Amino acid sequence: MKSFIKSTASGLVLACSLFGATQAMAKSALENVLDTGELKVCFDAGYMPFEMKTKDGRFIGFDIDVGKQMARAMGVKFTPVNTAWDGIIPALQTGKCDIIMGGMTITAERNLKVNFADPYIVIGQSAIISPKLAGTVKSYKDLNDPKYTIATKLGTTGAEAAKKYIPKAKLDLYDTEIDAALQVSSGKADAFVYDFPYNAIYASQNKGKVDHLAQPFTYEPLGWAIRQDDPNFLNFLNNYLRQIKGDGTYDRIYDKWFKNDSWLQDVQ
Template identity: 60%
Template structure:
């Protein structure tokens, strides 16, 4: 009996000792490595883009810098093509997606999300000749109109779901889609409101009409691997902290209330 008891005791102790190792997640890996690896695609103004010096800058980048500082580690940006960003996360190419990703139910089947950090919606950049003729996305729902967006995005999904009768063409980048409308080869570009606002300011003067009322609800959130609840818990607490201590507001004003950063992109 004593031998059985001793055996059980050893097994229990072994299980307790092994438990922390078994539950080690991304947070532990980040702290052990000494760096936070963030995956993003630098093409979504003003969230992430490349300046004249080749540096990746933007709203998400500044938040990531603050996040790494809160962890006491270095920040490592991993530039990743949008269509492969979730697979890259799942194969541990980086720790977290911070790339203006909309939290959708479809994506949530593959990865976990922290609480949304900003809410946007789809808007329209319209060919100037259609001013007054097209007043909302509903007016574009006609085979005579050519509508464009970016491949694999919620902009593309919104067009297919809500403007199904229009001719749709997808592009690899946002810039290609906008220029298709600027050059008169398409009638409308559908994309997230912050990007369309910046693109209109950059390239749309006298060439585009900005229908700025969002027609979808899209919460943007940080994505992590499924089951990593300790990381999600930390991220939610981090977000709550920066939204209440003024950090988030300062970063938001820099990228959404000012256009001074546009000079860094001009060539």
């Protein structure tokens, strides 16, 4: 009798384990992508050169091209989901998209809510300053003074970096990076703290209106974010990244957006 009970109990444990494993496998966004025939990608257009909106309403950029390439490799349609930054993680969690490919910095706080694939690029924060401060402000450390006003985008690592490394300065937060950077070029703020690639491009577009302290002062790996408990999707993404970095696809897309500025004429 004991043997039968023990055997039955073992069978139940095994069945529950198998059921749990099956349920976990069913959670993979990969299944949904293949079933629906589309890869829904979240991003917040306006972050040059990663994701932007053209004058005729198209979405272009480094992340957009990589996403399209990924969808093509999967044999599915690429579906862009332009989302406000402060709601982008909830959009992923509620299934409005399958993945965030939007220049998202991997942080411990975000990692508690989503899973990140291996970093696909490493950047850092830099500062754009008013030309009147050239020669006086030579690094971000010189901005750490109550007489200076720093502008940046709400909810970004730029805001976190300003609070951490330039705590004495006044901090003004804006909904978009464009509005925040405009505060400096229009003379309403002394500096704009944001991601180095964006700042480099903005400074080249606004010569004479801003100066760029072109030395990043933080280390920030960017990664693709997916819902938690999805090892199958994570495995696919890491292997896909290795593949495109090894076969030249990544370099081709990188050069298009980071070593060429011909696309600027198409951006709003």
